Amino acid sequence: MQKKKLEKPFVKVVPELCKGCGICIEACPPEVLKFHDKFNTKGYHFAYYLGDDCRGCGVCFYACPEPEAIIVYKKGYEYEGEEVA
Amino acid sequence: MASKVLQKPASFYDTYERNPSTDKKMPHYCPGCGHGNVHKFIAEALDNYELADRTIFISPVGCSVFGYYYFDTGNIQAAHGRAPAVATGIKRAHPHSIVISYQGDGDLAAIGTAEILHAANRGENITVFFINNAIYGMTGGQMAPTTLETQKTTTTPTGRNARNEGYPVKVAELISQLEAPVYVERVALFDNKHRSRARMAVRKAIKNQADHLGFSLVEILSPCPSGWKMDPVDSLHWIKDVMMNQFPLGVYKDNTKEVEPYEAPKMQLSDEEIKQAIEIIPDTEKEFKKTEYAERYANPEIKVAGFGGQGVLLLGAALAQAGLLENYNVSWLPSYGPEMRGGTANCHVNVRNIPVGSPVVNDPTVLIALNRPSLEKFEPVVVKNGLIIYDTSLIDIEVQRDDVEVLAIPATEMADKLGNTRTANMIAMAAFAGYTGIFNRETLKETLKTAIKRKKLLAINEKAVDEGYEFGKSKRPS
Amino acid sequence: MSKLLMKGNDAIVRGAILAGCRIYFGYPITPASEIAESAARYMPRVGGTFLQAESEIASINMVYGAAGGGVRVMTASSGPGISLKQEGISYAAGSELPCVIVDIMRGGPGLGNIAPEQSDYNQVVKGGGHGNFKCPVLAPNSVQEMSDLTQLAFEIAEKYRTPVYVLADGYTGQMMEAVEFGEPFTNVPKQDWAVYGDAESKHNLISSIYLDPEELEEHNRKLQQKYENIKQNEVRVEEFMLDDAEYVVVGYGIVSRVLKTTVERLRSQGLKFGLLRPITLFPFPEKRIIELAKMAKKFLAVEMSNGQMVEDIRLAVNGSRPVEFYGRMGGVVPTAAELVERCQNLVKKEN
Numbered sequence: 001m002q003k004k005k006l007e008k009p010f011v012k013v014v015p016e017l018c019k020g021c022g023i024c025i026e027a028c029p030p031e032v033l034k035f036h037d038k039f040n041t042k043g044y045h046f047a048y049y050l051g052d053d054c055r056g057c058g059v060c061f062y063a064c065p066e067p068e069a070i071i072v073y074k075k076g077y078e079y080e081g082e083e084v085a
Numbered sequence: 086m087a088s089k090v091l092q093k094p095a096s097f098y099d100t101y102e103r104n105p106s107t108d109k110k111m112p113h114y115c116p117g118c119g120h121g122n123v124h125k126f127i128a129e130a131l132d133n134y135e136l137a138d139r140t141i142f143i144s145p146v147g148c149s150v151f152g153y154y155y156f157d158t159g160n161i162q163a164a165h166g167r168a169p170a171v172a173t174g175i176k177r178a179h180p181h182s183i184v185i186s187y188q189g190d191g192d193l194a195a196i197g198t199a200e201i202l203h204a205a206n207r208g209e210n211i212t213v214f215f216i217n218n219a220i221y222g223m224t225g226g227q228m229a230p231t232t233l234e235t236q237k238t239t240t241t242p243t244g245r246n247a248r249n250e251g252y253p254v255k256v257a258e259l260i261s262q263l264e265a266p267v268y269v270e271r272v273a274l275f276d277n278k279h280r281s282r283a284r285m286a287v288r289k290a291i292k293n294q295a296d297h298l299g300f301s302l303v304e305i306l307s308p309c310p311s312g313w314k315m316d317p318v319d320s321l322h323w324i325k326d327v328m329m330n331q332f333p334l335g336v337y338k339d340n341t342k343e344v345e346p347y348e349a350p351k352m353q354l355s356d357e358e359i360k361q362a363i364e365i366i367p368d369t370e371k372e373f374k375k376t377e378y379a380e381r382y383a384n385p386e387i388k389v390a391g392f393g394g395q396g397v398l399l400l401g402a403a404l405a406q407a408g409l410l411e412n413y414n415v416s417w418l419p420s421y422g423p424e425m426r427g428g429t430a431n432c433h434v435n436v437r438n439i440p441v442g443s444p445v446v447n448d449p450t451v452l453i454a455l456n457r458p459s460l461e462k463f464e465p466v467v468v469k470n471g472l473i474i475y476d477t478s479l480i481d482i483e484v485q486r487d488d489v490e491v492l493a494i495p496a497t498e499m500a501d502k503l504g505n506t507r508t509a510n511m512i513a514m515a516a517f518a519g520y521t522g523i524f525n526r527e528t529l530k531e532t533l534k535t536a537i538k539r540k541k542l543l544a545i546n547e548k549a550v551d552e553g554y555e556f557g558k559s560k561r562p563s
Numbered sequence: 564m565s566k567l568l569m570k571g572n573d574a575i576v577r578g579a580i581l582a583g584c585r586i587y588f589g590y591p592i593t594p595a596s597e598i599a600e601s602a603a604r605y606m607p608r609v610g611g612t613f614l615q616a617e618s619e620i621a622s623i624n625m626v627y628g629a630a631g632g633g634v635r636v637m638t639a640s641s642g643p644g645i646s647l648k649q650e651g652i653s654y655a656a657g658s659e660l661p662c663v664i665v666d667i668m669r670g671g672p673g674l675g676n677i678a679p680e681q682s683d684y685n686q687v688v689k690g691g692g693h694g695n696f697k698c699p700v701l702a703p704n705s706v707q708e709m710s711d712l713t714q715l716a717f718e719i720a721e722k723y724r725t726p727v728y729v730l731a732d733g734y735t736g737q738m739m740e741a742v743e744f745g746e747p748f749t750n751v752p753k754q755d756w757a758v759y760g761d762a763e764s765k766h767n768l769i770s771s772i773y774l775d776p777e778e779l780e781e782h783n784r785k786l787q788q789k790y791e792n793i794k795q796n797e798v799r800v801e802e803f804m805l806d807d808a809e810y811v812v813v814g815y816g817i818v819s820r821v822l823k824t825t826v827e828r829l830r831s832q833g834l835k836f837g838l839l840r841p842i843t844l845f846p847f848p849e850k851r852i853i854e855l856a857k858m859a860k861k862f863l864a865v866e867m868s869n870g871q872m873v874e875d876i877r878l879a880v881n882g883s884r885p886v887e888f889y890g891r892m893g894g895v896v897p898t899a900a901e902l903v904e905r906c907q908n909l910v911k912k913e914n
């Protein structure tokens with residue numbers, strides 16, 4: 001399959017692995033993360049990406065205590081299919 | 086090139102199969118718990134340095150007790166506070182491994198203070214991560230040694246009062262006072278800059294070990310929202326506004342530029358070299374024949390007694406060694422401990438044709454007394470028809486009993502004449518043999534090779550054996 | 564002369580090194596300190612490690628760490644130190660780690676004194692620390708056995724994945740006797756459960772945690788099965804004149820030597836006494852005692868304690884024969900003369 005190259009940074013929060021602590025939201029410099037109104041199955045308001053203006057700085061990744069709740073994709077990241085969505 | 090993606094480090098397990106919970110993907114920590122951040126920094130560092138295969142992670146007792154659910158490394162779970170000792174054990178067993186001791190403040194700074202202090206002081210080449218959250222998380226929010234003054238916990242309901250509970254223990258400061266540690270830093274998890282600093286400190290502490298530099302400890306001021314009964318974000322503010330005032334951040338010690346890497350040398354020995362090294366190859370192959378002697382001296386149970394410095398234990402040991410060389414069953418039992426320090430010493434020696442039962446000589450058949458208190462103490466317990474040998478140079482009384490044989494010998498005077506007072510013990514020993522005829526004179530001389538550690542004293546002790554033996558023999562009853 | 568004269572404590576270290584042990588962690592205490600001193604002298608010479616720890620707690624936890632690494636490792640102490648080690652021994656038993664712990668018993672309770680007693684029987688044989696565990700216990704009565712049984716202890720430890728005790732007293736540790744040594748064993752096998760700090764072993768976990776009650780029960784059942792196997796296979800005794808014995812005296816360690824002399828003297832008086840000396844205290848020779856109870860009239864347990872092993876004899880005899888006890892405490896070793904008199908009284912009472 002054809003590899004795609006990411007043209008601008010992207011951040012993904014995995015709703016089911018987020019504990020809704022809000023630390024990423026407080027930490028993100030351009031404030032592009034927010035609590036979702038919905039709960040995940042664990043009962044947490046998970047964080048989500050507003051969809052624009054992520055700088056790929058990685059601050060949220062290191063602020064998040066969870067191992068895989070947040071993934072930060074930087075510009076130029078090569079991916080296949082739907083990985084970055 | 087820096088990675089284009091920040092995602093779960095490979096040094097974490099993909100799924101946490103060891104967690105009995107049905108959810109194998111989500112760690113057990115509370116929302117916003119700092120343990121998670123530190124875990125992530127560690128796993129990332131192990132990825133970067135490609136150390137996961139060599140790493141052995143020690144999980145403590147505390148909220149991080151299940152560290153082994155997460156790290157795809159070797160794992161050992163330790164008792165409360167003992168992680169640095171366990172780390173020492175495994176590191177000494179496998180020096181090439183990367184050993185991480187991960188501990189909370191109750192674990193490290195209360196129950197485990199001795200273990201951390203001494204592991205640090207030995208400069209064990211291990212890495213310690215110390216999670217200071219000022220509380221006992223796992224047991225439900227009790228006071229920790231690092232709990233701040235006035236801080237409320239379930240066991241300091243009106244706030245920590247220094248008069249009752251003392252002051253918060255400052256681990257980074259304490260450990261950095263020791264000579265051996267190479268790197269000690271206190272960091273905090275509350276904003277981007279400080280998390281970044283913490284991440285660097287974690288990396289450095291691990292790298293130091295891989296570089297064989299020695300002991301590193303990173304203290305991390307870490308949020309415990311549940312224990313503090315705070316919102317996760319508020320707990321970060323609390324670290325910044327309150328906790329940091331009492332726990333100043335910074336590098337407390339960094340010798341990493343100055344110290345030389347050290348690796349203990351390895352050794353490969355042949356079987357023969359091992360036997361030599363542990364000294365189990367007997368000095369002599371020679372066999373010594375038993376002598377003929379009067380039946381009443383057979384199977385002697387000997388008590389040797391005197392002052393500590395008179396070589397009483399050595400005298401007894403030489404008798405036992407002589408017995409061994411002539412193929413008797415022998416035993417030697419010393420008085421030990423403070424008893425010896427009190428100035429008197431005695432030992433029990435059996436030289437028997439049959440196996441030795443109790444090594445304790447309660448009723449000696451032979452008493453060799455080198456000072457007056459010994460004669461007074463043991464004369465009454467010598468068996469009827471037994472033998473008492475005593476040093477007349479130092480003992481100004483006589484044997485009272487008339488139902489025993491007595492050999493009075495001026496052993497110390499004879500030793501002085503020979504030129505070394507300390508040979509009196511060997512003179513007395515040889516006198517016993519000369520008198521009873523129980524050992525060959527050559528056997529006694531052979532025992533000196535084992536008994537006398539300083540070779541230049543060998544000749545004079547051999548002379549002592551000759552003198553003593555002749556003296557004893559001259560008094561031998563016909 | 565192929566034998567060497569040495570102290571029991573020194574023989575233990577030689578035996579351990581011959582058994583392939585290369586790590587020793589300890590803390591000084593009379594009358595066990597010579598073991599640490601010997602280890603300090605010899606371990607480095609054979610490329611091994613000696614470390615004087617900050618406490619017995621630390622030393623047993625160092626043993627726990629090294630044992631988790633699959634190497635042969637040991638520690639030694641005396642009563643007060645063994646009390647402190649109980650925590651770590653429980654963890655080692657729970658995590659199924661092989662290691663050897665030597666206890667050179669002294670007088671208790673508390674600081675007591677440094678003379679020989681046998682009052683650690685309960686804390687050593689009955690498992691001491693918390694949880695459903697037991698440790699095999701070997702009880703030497705001579706310097707030769709201090710070496711031989713230490714070597715055996717490493718084998719049993721590894722075979723069953725369990726801590727093993729060598730239990731002796733101050734006199735057996737301090738006395739010198741002749742001892743003969745065999746060839747070194749250097750081929751300590753790689754254990755498939757241990758962590759070596761390599762890719763192959765990295766999926767191994769050393770832990771005593773089983774959160775789920777059912778799982779912990781199963782783990783405990785597995786441990787009990789292991790103890791059952793040990794009971795089946797590892798009982799060791801020394802017997803003396805038991806074939807036609809009407810009276811059986813039972814004693815271990817240093818006491819058994821006095822008892823042997825005692826039995827000899829009683830036999831020369833025509834009194835049919837025999838000696839059963841347990842070499843393993845766990846597993847206890849209960850089967851042999853049940854057999855003996857069928858023919859003997861009476862048992863007499865002699866211990867340098869307030870009567871600890873005697874309870875195991877009574878359990879085995881199960882009321883079918885009288886089991887009497889004679890004990891000395893505080894570091895007094897009973898004499899043969901004293902025991903002969905005791906035994907004579909036993910017979911007199913009988914008639």
Ligand SMILES: Cc1ncc(C[n+]2csc(CCOP(=O)(O)OP(=O)(O)O)c2C)c(N)n1
Binds near residue numbers: 147189193220222
């Ligand atoms: C010998 C012993 N005493 C007490 C406990 C109970 N206990 C479990 S965790 C803990 C305190 C842990 O606190 P800390 O080390 O600060 O770690 P945290 O849970 O805060 O991460 C205590 C006292 C135990 N497991 N073992």
Ligand code: SF4
Binds near residue numbers: 011027029055
């Ligand atoms: S990568 Fe930086 S900018 Fe993007 S969401 Fe995370 S913190 Fe915000």
Ligand code: SF4
Binds near residue numbers: 013064065070117
């Ligand atoms: S920091 Fe992590 S766990 Fe907390 S809200 Fe953000 S994504 Fe969720």
Ligand code: SF4
Binds near residue numbers: 113
């Ligand atoms: S109690 Fe505190 S330390 Fe424990 S997991 Fe929860 S937040 Fe973390």
